[in-house]
Amino acid sequence: xxxxLVMYEEELHQINQxxxxxxxxxxxxxxxxxxxxxxxxxSAGDVHELDVTSLSSLTAGNVAATGGIASLLAEKEFAGQxxxxxxxxxxxxxxxxxxxxxxxxxGRSSLGLVRLRVRKATTELVGVLEVMVKxxxxxxxxxxxxxxxTDDDIDNLFND
Amino acid sequence: xxxxxxxxxxxNCKIVYYxxxxxxxxxxxxxxxxxxxxxxxxxMISLATETERTLFFDFLPLSLGEIRGFKTRFxxxxxxxxxxxxxxxxxxxxxxxxVVYVGDSQMERMEANxxxxxxxxxxxxxxxxxxxxxxxxxxxxxxxxxxxxxxxELEEALNPTKVPSFEAVAPKGIGVFDTLKAVAKLVLxxxxxxx
Numbered sequence: 284x285x286x287x288l289v290m291y292e293e294e295l296h297q298i299n300q301x302x303x304x305x306x307x308x309x310x311x312x313x314x315x316x317x318x319x320x321x322x323x324x325x326s327a328g329d330v331h332e333l334d335v336t337s338l339s340s341l342t343a344g345n346v347a348a349t350g351g352i353a354s355l356l357a358e359k360e361f362a363g364q365x366x367x368x369x370x371x372x373x374x375x376x377x378x379x380x381x382x383x384x385x386x387x388x389x390g391r392s393s394l395g396l397v398r399l400r401v402r403k404a405t406t407e408l409v410g411v412l413e414v415m416v417k418x419x420x421x422x423x424x425x426x427x428x429x430x431x432x433t434d435d436d437i438d439n440l441f442n443d
Numbered sequence: 444x445x446x447x448x449x450x451x452x453x454x455n456c457k458i459v460y461y462x463x464x465x466x467x468x469x470x471x472x473x474x475x476x477x478x479x480x481x482x483x484x485x486x487m488i489s490l491a492t493e494t495e496r497t498l499f500f501d502f503l504p505l506s507l508g509e510i511r512g513f514k515t516r517f518x519x520x521x522x523x524x525x526x527x528x529x530x531x532x533x534x535x536x537x538x539x540x541x542v543v544y545v546g547d548s549q550m551e552r553m554e555a556n557x558x559x560x561x562x563x564x565x566x567x568x569x570x571x572x573x574x575x576x577x578x579x580x581x582x583x584x585x586x587x588x589x590x591x592x593x594x595x596e597l598e599e600a601l602n603p604t605k606v607p608s609f610e611a612v613a614p615k616g617i618g619v620f621d622t623l624k625a626v627a628k629l630v631l632x633x634x635x636x637x638x
Contacts, residue, residue: 288446295450320538321502321518322446322455336485340502340518344490347534348499355530429635432510437631440508440515441624 288318289419295325297411301404302327305384309400310392312371315385316378316408317342324382338385342375346383365394376401379409381416445540445634453514456630457538458623461563462545463555464496464524467584470613471545472503472519475623478616479505497523500535507627517627524559533566541578541630542567543622545611546601548583548591556601578629581608582622587615 302314306327313328315335321343323335345364353360363376374386374397384405386397446455460468469489476487485504492498501521506514522532544563546556564574581602585591594610602608607625611618 290446290448290450292450295448318446320446320457324446324448334486336504337488337502340504341488344499344502344534347537348531351530351534429631429637432631432635434632436510437628440510440631441628 288415290324290415291418294411294415294418298325298408299327301407301411305386305400305404308403309386309388309397311386311388311397313385313387315339315342315383315387317383317385319343319346319377319381319383328387333387342383342385346375346377367394374398374401376405378405379412381412382408384408445630447513451514452512453516454510454634455516455518456540456627456634457518457520458541458543458626458630459535459539460519460521460543460545461532461536461559462524462584463547463552463559464526466524466545466547466552466556466559467611467613468521468524468545469497469501471543471582471584471611471619471622472501472521474613474616474619475505475519476503478620483507496525497521498528499523499531510631515627515631517630519623526558529562529566532562533569536566536570536572539567539570539572539577540633541580541626542574543580543582543626544601545582545584545613546597548585548597549588550590550592553592553600560601575604578626578633579606580622580626580629581606582611582618583608584611584613584618586610586617587612 298316302316302325306314311328313330316325317323317339321340323339326335349361360377366373370389372388376384378384386401388397460471462468476484483506488502490499503519505517505519507517508515520535522535544560567574583597609618609622613619
């Protein structure tokens with residue numbers, strides 16, 4: 284059976300709120316929450332000018348590669364990464380071993396401020412994620428849409 | 444691991460194209476990218492060497508339409524086929540929902556085919572997956588080459604469990620969408636089973 288991570292309205296709202304707060308409190312340009320497999324989950328700030336899908340996939344690849352390096356060095360993980368650009372800097376941290384929190388910021392903020400605010404947001408996110416994982420595992424909250432899907436529904440996707 | 448977002452009504456799944464070096468995994472994705480409507484696809488990303496060999500992965504996000512009001516999004520990845528990139532291949536298999544094994548039909552690539560298939564199976568096992576239980580299809584690429592092995596021989600060597608298999612000529616698109624549809628269908632069927 285395929286393991287599923289399910290996002291319900293309530294948790295998405297909470298994650299979005301955490302992103303909004305982090306975006307505001309850290310003076311960031313944008314904040315993204317990405318699952319470790321590269322799916323974008325939530326965002327805040329100037330994301331309309333970003334290719335969020337590509338950014339998410341590459342970030343997840345980057346985090347996976349860093350995780351691979353960590354295990355080669357017998358480290359559990361490198362919990363964070365920071366890339367400094369001329370205009371934009373990119374701060375990445377792993378939250379609850381499940382999701383990736385990305386903060387993009389420019390000269391209006393600083394690494395120290397971002398780190399400080401990320402710490403608070405991380406604690407909040409961990410709490411929401413725990414609930415989300417429990418709900419996904421128990422299938423609570425909502426009847427899965429898949430139980431009603433028929434073979435015809437699937438076939439119809441490919442009628443072109 | 445599929446990701447279902449009830450809030451934005453989206454289902455996200457990850458499909459990985461696996462196979463030996465130069466078998467045509469990237470070519471499959473390039474063909475799909477070129478033939479898909481702009482509104483149904485995102486940017487294709489290739490992390491490749493200067494000689495256009497895949498270094499880490501290719502990535503193509505694709506929307507296949509709606510099922511019961513849910514948008515289905517498939518993220519297609521390729522692995523680097525060259526033997527020494529094994530650490531990268533393991534990483535890309537994480538969270539996989541469906542696998543396409545692309546075999547090279549040429550006689551001289553049979554050993555590489557078998558080695559890659561064994562590598563797929565053992566790398567999946569390391570991640571806690573069983574190839575026999577995962578949505579999985581096989582594609583025999585380069586069917587147009589004069590040194591292509593007969594289909595029956597390929598089936599015997601590379602498809603012992605008789606999963607759906609497809610003959611392909613990836614640069615011309617032959618078999619490319621049939622392969623993708625088959626694996627996508629298996630992934631969705633598996634999701635239904637798990638619900």
